[in-house]
Amino acid sequence: MTMYTDPRQPVKARVADLLARMTPEEKFAQMGAMWLVLSPEGFHKERLDMSDTFSGATQQIALAEQLKKGIGQITRPLGTHSVSPREGVMAANRLQKTLVEESRLGIPALFHEECLVGVLCKDATLFPSPLNYASTWDPQLINAVAGAIGREARAIGCHQGLAPVLDVSRDVRWGRTEETFGEDPYLVGVMATQYVKGLQGPNRDLLATLKHYAGHSFSEGARNHAPVHLGFCELNDTFLLPFEMAVRLANAGSVMPAYHDIDNQPTHSDTFLLTRVLRDQWGFDGLIVADYGGVSLLHQHHGVSHSPMESAAQAFNAGLDIELPKADCASHLAEAVAEGLITMDKIDEIVSRVLTEKFRLGLFEHPYADLDKLALQEPETRSLARECAARSVTMLENNGILPLTDTPSLAVIGPVADDPLALLSGYSFPVHLIISDAQEQADQVVTLLAGIRQQFGENRVRYAKGCHIIEHRQAGAPVFPGESEGKPRQSSPVSQDTSLIPEAVSAAQQADVVIACVGDLAGLFQSGTCGEGSDTDTLALPGVQQALLEALVHTGKPVIVVMTGGRPYHLGGLEQQVAALLMAWAPGQEGGHAVADILAGNREPEGRLVLSAPKSAGAMPYYYNHKLKSGGTPYAFHFGARYPFGFGLGWGDFVLDQAELHEATLPAQGGTINIALSVTNRGVRSGSEVIQLYVHDKVASLVRPVKELKAFHRVRLAPGATTRLTISVPTDMLNFTNKMGQRVVEPGEFELMLGTNSDAIQQCVTVNLTGDKPVVLARDWRMLSHTEETAG
Incomplete structure (x- = not known):
């Protein structure tokens, strides 16, 4: 037994012993990742599709030869495609067996998955969005939610979760608003701290990943990846505070830099933020991992580097430890060393951190997931998802109609009423697959219609869709920078069809009370109306939902609006005409039950806003903790929020x-x-x-x-x-x-x-x-x- 394989030896000694045995190529391999479609039989292949232009892949490497050198991380072994959890774990174990038993040094890989709203894999529990988490204003509940997500992650062999998101919302037009804990840095920090503690557990045997470091949410025009214009004072007070809290109070195991630049400095090559602040000032001792393709963007988009080799040198010298999702630039490290752009001393420093975390996690002693402990969708986990959803529902208007204490006949109308994907976030597995033109059933999702029917009885509920938001969900909408030549700008996929409104009006006229279910659809890169890369220029309801809502209100029936989605939309002045307005955000698989419980009075609406609901898009950027002069002189008429931060109605006074x-x-x-x-x-x-x-x-x-x-x-x-x-x-x-x-x-x-x-x-x-x-x-x-x- 060598020193590094002896678990009785101190981690530091094991790291030094292993590092001394490694060739330069084996060291470089630990600084990168592979994104593979895994096979239980060992016939693994690289994932190649639309996103490779974005992540910067240029050629397919010889997989078998690369695996002999080892690898730092494996990207989303179960989250890359729709595979049964059991088959996925078998495939991941097979790959790990190759690394542990068939490579020279037997260094296991670290597997990461997305886990913001549950583990991003088939059959995992689909939790509510982070906006729901924060709307509970209950940090201990979020600790429990993250703990449940962590248990499911460990069950599938995940070692690192790419969550939580600590971006502080500044402009709700930004598509990734749905991933945030809201617009207050202290609240974000408290919630993030508890999420990290819950996910990692007391022994930090699963790494949480704080992202997107930092200021990503204050992008120019609220556009994805756009530059950020901030001085350090405001950056530190607003955007770095939650990260500092999660590092210092929760011992977060990993940090992910963001795609943007701050004052012309890309964060993936920012030595000041990645090393001086994070490590030297705060004492962070974990791994800094690249956002997907973020190193490649240094030469592809930012133009601060000539080549993948230079990009790798810039990022790793600045403080990066591992490039994700592939080794597009890390594969050029030998060349970078030869050119004098990075030293082997720096390589050893980085690889020592990677190995240290692998030893800390116990990967050398327990490299394989236990198939006998595979447990997803446990009753207590589903119950926790329902509890979080119910306690996050926020009542913004109520003329006395709620709760529905008698037994009225109901018309449930709207494009999100019977759509399971409408209750999910962009990083929920069924939604995330859309960008790969793949489909995943969401049978475990209780839609709003299903929850209301179960609560009030099938015979008392009519249903009409009323309109579409997007008729056909598919990938292919985005045009990324650098690939627009020869490609026409595509028009919005949002439907403008009003032909279903008359049927909805008829259904409303036959009911005592109308429940109008409106909102948006999460979907990455314009496959939806909110989510990563799905930014907006308006806070009007997407498509023809406003016309539908106006038609329903004009029937004279009391209309209860249930809004779901990833940002607050206005109702075009109907806020004071509707009987009630509930904001349910993206309540996850138990969302239908949660909303029905509120409507029936089984639960109090306990949610409180963690985003100001601005009067219009013209108020953007808007947040409650603004400077006095933010409103202009005199105050601009469109400035301010209809519903302020912290607001929510309940049953008490x-x-x-x-x-x-x-x-x-x-x-x-x-x-x-x-x-x-x-x-x-x-x-x-x-x-x-x-x-x-x-x-x-x-x-x-x-x-x-x-x-x-x-x-x-x-x-x-x-x-x-x-x-x-x-x-x-x-x-x-x-x-x-x-x-x-x-x-x-x-x-x-x-x-x-x-x-x-x-x-x-x-x-x-x-x-x-x-x-x-x-x-x-x-x-x-x-x-x-x-x-x-x-x-x-």
Whole structure:
């Protein structure tokens, strides 16, 4: 037994021993990946299709010869095509056997899969979207959700999950808004931290991957991959904060840089962000993996490199550890070393990190997945998906019609009512396959129509589709930069057909109540109306849904609107004419049950907005934590949100009273602000509310937002009941980034605002932080607030 194969030896010693035995070619192989269609019999082949132009593949390598050198990662062994989990695990095990038993050094590969809304493979549980996760305002619930996803990932032999997304929403026209936790950096950081803890488990035996590092969501025009115009102060305060929290508080195992450039510097070759900030300042000790094709984009799109060789040198010198999804540029590392663009010392440093993580994960001792432990769609996992979906549904309007306590006849109408894909996100397996022109059944999805029929009875529910959003879902819509020559720009696939509206109106006229199910369809690269590469220029409902909705309202029947999708759309002025409006986002496979539970009053709508719902696309970019001058002078008439961040209606009516500071003056350095208040439900029904604390720095050396969320806590109260909250906020959390790139807390006055959303502030107090000069925070600054609840 060699030292590196001896599990009793320290990881560092095992890494050094193995590294000393490796040839340069074997080292280079650990810095790349393969994207294969695997076979249980070992007849693996490379995946070659439309996306190869995007990822930069130029030729098919000799697979058998490459495998003899080893490989760093295998890209999506079960998520690449529709294969039964058992057959997929057998195929992955067969490939691992080749690497472990038939290569010179027996170094196992690390397998990664997408897992943002469940593991991206056939038969895995299809969880709600991250917007749903965050809309629960329940970090512990998201910890449980991620824990369940992690169990399914481990069951199929996955070692690294490419999630969560920590992009802070700034402009909901951006297609990837659906993947975010919302527009507040603190809320994103809290949710991401719990997701990482849940996915990785206490031993970090499955790596979470923080993406997209960083600022990806503030792209020019809200367009995919577009440049980002940010100085470091705002980048650090808004976009880096969640990453710092997830690294420091959750020990995240991996980070993925984004496709864009910031102030002309592509993030895949940004030494400052990848090394100085992430590793040197924050102490990150995991793997930095490329976003798919991101290294190739350095020469293909950004034009900062002449060739794949130069791109590889730039990225790996900057801090990258592994190129994904293939070794398009990493395969040129030998040439880069020969040209003096990268040193073998740097190669050894990188490969040491890769090997360290493989030893930490126990891959050398347990390289194969256990077929006897293959478990997907377990009852408790489906129950958790339903719980998350139900608690995320957000009620924006209600004229008293909800809950439906009597037994009305219902007309369920709309293009998303009976479409299982309409309840799923772009990174759900059945939706993701569309870009490969493949199809996957979504039989496990409970549609809105199915859930309502089961809840209210088949004989009480009529159905009419009313219109299409996209009649035929298919790939082939996108034209990527660099391949447009000779290809015509394709028109939108969104349907403009109004021929189904009369049938829908007839169905509505025969019912007591209309449930209008509208929204969008997730689909990557314009195969849908939201999702990666499916950006928009309008917040009107896609297609002819507005015309359908107007026709339904004009029948005079009460119309309950259930909106699903990846961004908030407006109703063209009908918000005050509909009987109720529910925002369900993309609630996953149990979404139909969750929405029906809310309609029937079995559950309270507990969701609260994590995105402002802007008045129009003309308000974009819009977010609640803007600067005072963001609205123009005078305020632009179209600026602002119809429904503010943190907003949501429930069954109760909550009032905040008696806010008191424990100390009105305290030191800026090391202090803790303690504020107590009473909360009473003055409604006639039991209910819950999310109490939110916002802070405004009255005078600072740099411009600060009008308000920033610093604490939140859900209370549940019976009618007339009162509870007492004590909220503790470390003074460290009142920091901002100065021109030296330091997080500082300045002495001065801070306004603390307490309410039920960012606009509904009911209590205000002022605290004064004392000190002679700004406090420069150390690495271990206090990032979290805390709330205690006692009987009122």
